[in-house]
Amino acid sequence: MRSLRFHARLLALYFAQYAKARLAYRADFATAVLASFLGTAASFSVVLLLFSRFPHLAGWSFHEIVFLYGFSLLPYGFFNVLSGNLYEFADRYLVEGRFDRILLRPVSPLFQIFFESFRLESLQEVLTGAVAVAWAASKLPGLSPLGLALLPLWAVFGAVIYLSVFGILTASSFWIEDRVGLAPPVFNLMAFGRYPITIYDLKVKVLLSTVIPFAFASFYPTTLALGRTSFAPFFWAVPAVALLFAFLNRAIWRRGIAKYGSTGS
Amino acid sequence: MSEPAVRVRDLVKTFEVTRKSPGLAGALKGLFRSERTTLTAVDHVSFDLDRGEMVGYIGPNGAGKSTTIKMLTGILTPTSGDVTALGLVPWRDRRAYTKSIGVVFGQRTQLWWDIAVVESFRLLREIYGVSEADYARRMKVFDDLLDVGRLLPQPVRKLSLGERMRCDLAASLLHEPTLLFLDEPTIGLDVVAKANVRSFLKEANKLLSTTVILTTHDLDDIEELCERVVLIDRGQILWDGSLRGLRDRHLPEARIRFDLNPIPAGDPAELSVGPWRAARLSQGRYQIVVDKREVGTADVLREVVRDLPVLDLAVGEPDIEEVVARIYRENAALRRPGAEALPEGGAPGAVAHRGVRRG
Numbered sequence: 001m002r003s004l005r006f007h008a009r010l011l012a013l014y015f016a017q018y019a020k021a022r023l024a025y026r027a028d029f030a031t032a033v034l035a036s037f038l039g040t041a042a043s044f045s046v047v048l049l050l051f052s053r054f055p056h057l058a059g060w061s062f063h064e065i066v067f068l069y070g071f072s073l074l075p076y077g078f079f080n081v082l083s084g085n086l087y088e089f090a091d092r093y094l095v096e097g098r099f100d101r102i103l104l105r106p107v108s109p110l111f112q113i114f115f116e117s118f119r120l121e122s123l124q125e126v127l128t129g130a131v132a133v134a135w136a137a138s139k140l141p142g143l144s145p146l147g148l149a150l151l152p153l154w155a156v157f158g159a160v161i162y163l164s165v166f167g168i169l170t171a172s173s174f175w176i177e178d179r180v181g182l183a184p185p186v187f188n189l190m191a192f193g194r195y196p197i198t199i200y201d202l203k204v205k206v207l208l209s210t211v212i213p214f215a216f217a218s219f220y221p222t223t224l225a226l227g228r229t230s231f232a233p234f235f236w237a238v239p240a241v242a243l244l245f246a247f248l249n250r251a252i253w254r255r256g257i258a259k260y261g262s263t264g265s
Numbered sequence: 266m267s268e269p270a271v272r273v274r275d276l277v278k279t280f281e282v283t284r285k286s287p288g289l290a291g292a293l294k295g296l297f298r299s300e301r302t303t304l305t306a307v308d309h310v311s312f313d314l315d316r317g318e319m320v321g322y323i324g325p326n327g328a329g330k331s332t333t334i335k336m337l338t339g340i341l342t343p344t345s346g347d348v349t350a351l352g353l354v355p356w357r358d359r360r361a362y363t364k365s366i367g368v369v370f371g372q373r374t375q376l377w378w379d380i381a382v383v384e385s386f387r388l389l390r391e392i393y394g395v396s397e398a399d400y401a402r403r404m405k406v407f408d409d410l411l412d413v414g415r416l417l418p419q420p421v422r423k424l425s426l427g428e429r430m431r432c433d434l435a436a437s438l439l440h441e442p443t444l445l446f447l448d449e450p451t452i453g454l455d456v457v458a459k460a461n462v463r464s465f466l467k468e469a470n471k472l473l474s475t476t477v478i479l480t481t482h483d484l485d486d487i488e489e490l491c492e493r494v495v496l497i498d499r500g501q502i503l504w505d506g507s508l509r510g511l512r513d514r515h516l517p518e519a520r521i522r523f524d525l526n527p528i529p530a531g532d533p534a535e536l537s538v539g540p541w542r543a544a545r546l547s548q549g550r551y552q553i554v555v556d557k558r559e560v561g562t563a564d565v566l567r568e569v570v571r572d573l574p575v576l577d578l579a580v581g582e583p584d585i586e587e588v589v590a591r592i593y594r595e596n597a598a599l600r601r602p603g604a605e606a607l608p609e610g611g612a613p614g615a616v617a618h619r620g621v622r623r624g
């Protein structure tokens with residue numbers, strides 16, 4: 001408990017310091033936010049265009065698609081805010097040797113890696129997503145109140161799933177010299193998980209619900225609110241999946257750190 | 266006597282390295298099969314650090330200094346051997362241990378690169394749970410001794426090497442660690458910056474009675490700061506004791522340098538003084554190298570003054586660079602293939618234990 005409070009305070013401070021440094025270059029930051037927003041708007045438009053060309057594609061209405069895709073921006077946005085260091089981990093920490101410093105502080109190494117830098121402009125995605133969900137919810141009759149109430153919490157679990165999967169991939173650079181690695185293809189899979197899983201064939205469905213559990217991060221969390229009761233088991237499995245992958249991530253990082261301790265690289 | 270702050274026994278660290286064969290053939294061979302060899306970076310190192318002691322850990326490049334420090338700070342796990350520091354095992358009890366140590370790597374900063382120095386200090390304050398009052402008091406001291414006040418608003422990446430080092434030193438002491446590890450704290454610094462760092466370390470060691478171990482190339486650092494040096498080469502400790510003892514043992518020489526007037530006839534390259542020979546340095550200036558194991562310097566002096574028309578005279582000792590160079594040479598010669606096997610514990614005269622130190 002004390003450790004939780006300690007880490008929460010530290011996180012707040014890390015965030016504040018980072019934001020302060022970032023906001024020192026205001027115009028720069030504003031441009032980044034705008035660029036990020038345009039990107040989000042563009043992909044959102046493509047999705048809407050695609051799905052409105054084929055009304056009731058796979059049985060999803062326009063507003064449901066806005067709801068779905070809007071929600072997917074929440075875990076995705078959180079992930080983007082926190083994942084900056086994951087991409088740079090191999091170069092910045094292992095090659096440049098900053099990882100030594102991480103090990104010299106009485107703070108969890110994984111905590112430091114996740115929270116030492118933030119992609120602030122991606123907060124825009126969280127906001128855009130929340131607005132889209134709220135708007136779509138106002139247009140959709142008969143949404144489940146419990147399903148709506150749990151959305152924020154499920155968005156956090158979704159972010160945990162994304163971060164854990166990429167955390168695991170990042171940890172592979174403790175063993176694999178090829179630093180480009182697996183992250184880009186898996187990153188592309190994130191996009192798949194953001195559409196209704198019903199449009200895919202069985203293989204993709206299984207993939208997104210098991211090894212790369214991205215359907216648990218953004219699709220299944222919306223199903224309770226939208227009244228798709230056939231997905232209920234998947235909806236309720238979201239927290240367990242998040243915890244399982246968080247646990248796996250931690251275990252693999254432990255091993256990676258032990259490996260680093262024995263080879264120094 | 267109380268428990269030492271750090272106790273190191275038979276510490277060994279080996280690395281698996283791939284050896285690259287030279288040339289194209291080697292490169293091709295490497296494509297299919299890389300030759301793995303084992304490199305012993307630290308080879309059965311043992312020593313103790315007493316509380317409040319400031320010890321210099323010296324040795325040439327690649328001797329194993331940083332590797333030792335990384336094991337003592339818990340970054341690396343040893344291949345074998347034990348370290349007990351402040352009652353803990355560094356690499357196993359890392360979270361608890363790192364609370365009571367401070368570490369500076371001269372080669373790279375421990376501060377956050379992009380944010381202002383003062384923000385880094387605030388983060389550290391939170392991480393180490395330093396109270397506001399302690400923080401304010403210590404920052405005052407750092408400003409007095411290291412003049413960091415005016416550096417605080419700047420981001421670390423904008424600081425010069427010397428400025429950065431001052432900030433790094435202050436940061437490493439913010440939580441008043443019991444143990445301080447400094448790996449090449451003066452590397453790349455100019456003379457003024459070096460002097461600043463040295464006087465700060467002296468002061469900090471005195472004020473806080475922090476136990477300090479510092480690695481360096483620069484023997485002036487040692488001469489000014491450390492009563493005790495541990496000399497390492499190729500992973501093995503060659504000396505553990507006082508600088509003076511190191512000198513006396515490995516290069517027990519005195520140099521008597523004198524000017525003659527009148528200049529001896531024929532300006533000879535060598536003069537005899539009793540049983541000793543004086544070598545000509547320049548016109549009228551000669552030097553006798555006295556082996557202190559054989560004769561007292563004063564005895565030689567007496568004869569010089571009696572036999573020769575000495576105008577001026579000075580007695581000097583080899584500087585520590587020379588002593589160390591000599592030891593390295595002896596050590597290297599012994600390791601050449603065909604040389605006789607090393608006796609137990611390293612080179613002749615190597616002192617692996619503390620018995621002889623402070624001699």
Ligand SMILES: Nc1ncnc2c1ncn2[C@@H]1O[C@H](COP(=O)(O)OP(=O)(O)O)[C@@H](O)[C@H]1O
Nearest residue numbers: 263264265280306325326327328329330331332
């Ligand atoms: N992580 C590592 N992997 C392989 N070899 C290493 C590693 N770290 C150090 N070495 C080797 O170990 C030896 C000792 O290095 P180091 O402790 O850095 O020396 P020093 O600090 O005294 O210059 C060197 O030969 C160095 O190349």
Ligand SMILES: [Mg+2]
Nearest residue numbers: 330331332448
């Ligand atoms: Mg070194």
